Amino acid sequence: MSRRKPYLVGHQEFAALYRVDPKQVAQWLAPSRGSVLDPSTAVVVSGVRYWPLGFAAGWGATTARFRQVDLEVKARIIAEQGEGWEPSDAAELPPIVGQHEIIQIFDLPAQGTLATTIASGRFPAPDWLLSGSMLWMLETVLDAAPMLRESARSLPWEVDQAVVTALREGTYDGPGSRILTRGRHARKGL
Known part of the structure; x- marks a missing residue:
């Protein structure tokens, strides 16, 4: 059965939209940097954040320092994901x-x-x-x-x-429902 699916982006795709390294997205999320990118704007699936494409593509215009979205990258993401729709809020996403x-x-x-x-x-x-x-x-x-x-x-x-x-x-709290801590900060959580 074919379903129209919402267009989504992960860290790598979000970074590509703004022509930055994927590590930059993690820095935008960091509380120490004032959480330029609000973590609640994403859904967590298998311990990783994913954003609706509509939100991700519009995010740069909402920041204190304007960031221009790369429209060619956005078009490529849409083409790769096939027929779908462009949500702007995580609450619009299906499970x-x-x-x-x-x-x-x-x-x-x-x-x-x-x-x-x-x-x-x-x-x-x-x-x-x-x-x-x-x-x-x-x-x-x-x-x-x-x-x-x-x-x-x-x-x-x-x-x-x-x-x-x-x-x-939206009440699932089992494995995968929380962000997986990686890198040098992973040990601090133990």
């Missing part, structure tokens, strides 16, 4: 999942199980490939459940309705 959430939806024993299923071609193609990560609309994953059950040798591929409900209501 989006990555591998962390999918593991919880199906109560899989390990990430390797999902990775093997994806690599074998039995899992639906991702709706997005952003900043190196595969993302799916929740409905894409749920539509694939019957086929996954039929082709499985040992796993039941049963959907955990509590996880699905939490994802739909």
